[in-house]
Amino acid sequence: MNATPPHEAKNRYLKDKSTDVTDSTVSNYKTTLNIFCDWLCDEAGITTLNTLTSDEIQQFKEWRLERVKTITLKTDMTCVKDFIRFCEHINAVPDGMHGLVRIPKPNREDEVADAVLTGDEATKILEYLEKHEYASLRHVIFAVLWKTGMRRSSLYALDKRDFEDGAKPYLRVRHRPETESPLKNKSRGERDVRISGEVAGIIRDYLRFNHNGGEDEHGRTPLLMSSHGKRCEPSTIQRNIYTATRPCHYTGECPMDRDLDECEATSYNTASKCPASVSPHALRRGYVTEALNAGQPKEVTADRVDMSHEVMDKHYDKATKEEQMERREDYLVDV
Numbered sequence: 001m002n003a004t005p006p007h008e009a010k011n012r013y014l015k016d017k018s019t020d021v022t023d024s025t026v027s028n029y030k031t032t033l034n035i036f037c038d039w040l041c042d043e044a045g046i047t048t049l050n051t052l053t054s055d056e057i058q059q060f061k062e063w064r065l066e067r068v069k070t071i072t073l074k075t076d077m078t079c080v081k082d083f084i085r086f087c088e089h090i091n092a093v094p095d096g097m098h099g100l101v102r103i104p105k106p107n108r109e110d111e112v113a114d115a116v117l118t119g120d121e122a123t124k125i126l127e128y129l130e131k132h133e134y135a136s137l138r139h140v141i142f143a144v145l146w147k148t149g150m151r152r153s154s155l156y157a158l159d160k161r162d163f164e165d166g167a168k169p170y171l172r173v174r175h176r177p178e179t180e181s182p183l184k185n186k187s188r189g190e191r192d193v194r195i196s197g198e199v200a201g202i203i204r205d206y207l208r209f210n211h212n213g214g215e216d217e218h219g220r221t222p223l224l225m226s227s228h229g230k231r232c233e234p235s236t237i238q239r240n241i242y243t244a245t246r247p248c249h250y251t252g253e254c255p256m257d258r259d260l261d262e263c264e265a266t267s268y269n270t271a272s273k274c275p276a277s278v279s280p281h282a283l284r285r286g287y288v289t290e291a292l293n294a295g296q297p298k299e300v301t302a303d304r305v306d307m308s309h310e311v312m313d314k315h316y317d318k319a320t321k322e323e324q325m326e327r328r329e330d331y332l333v334d335v
Helices: 006-017 023-042 054-065 070-089 119-132 137-148 152-157 197-209 234-244 247-251 268-273 280-293 298-305 309-316 321-329
Strands: 170-173 191-194
Touching (some): 006 070, 023 054, 023 070, 054 070, 119 137, 119 247, 119 280, 137 152, 137 197, 137 234, 137 280, 152 234, 191 298, 234 247, 234 268, 234 280, 280 298, 298 309
């Protein structure tokens, strides 16, 4: 067995994974494994992985559980298990050690996030944006995310040329990692996404009246551009959604009865502090739920949003028991 230091093995693992996953995923793995390797070195006194035991991995798991939720620990330990499997491959730890890494099983309530934007809320927000912020950057961001259910990263990756404004308008979602706009599922996530004439009109007017034009450092013209003439960062998309979904923004009233003059969440940069605002992911859940409730086939919805049926059922379909019953109504037969 090789005498491989923890951080050296970690660096080799991250280099190996970089060919299979996106940069953001590699970054997440790096964060988790830095914590794990630091703990091995500082707390367990391990200088080379050939002395690592399953008990020390379990001790790390128990130490980590005191600091994070079970769902986070599950993600951490899944990463650690894959890392240990790689360490077996480079002969740094005994064969079969990855099988001794125990992954926690959060209950369903811990594992599934519940934040979702409802159809009624989305309608009110769209009406407000149509009247007061028509064809603005925020209007385009909200309308596209709500009406397509696409990921924030997919919206970020769109170029002006990806907007096909014809009789049947659509958006081209493409994986372009060489110019810093990868898709979560890489080339498998590439697809053309049909949009309504209404959404196409919003994009068309945005490009005509509020788009800065120009190109980014890669010679591309982003669909979404900041006021500084650059591609809108994912954080900008996020902040615009938090702002648009803050109730006081589109209704003028606070459902929590806060004093709007004193509330810390009323600015663009602090909108996420509003308990009633939601992230872009809540729009994705809302779209999936509303589409299925409206009778859109699961296969069509899954392909449109680039999602597996299993993930859709577990994490995105937020239909109530009554809504689920109503979906079955048209298929029932009297026997």
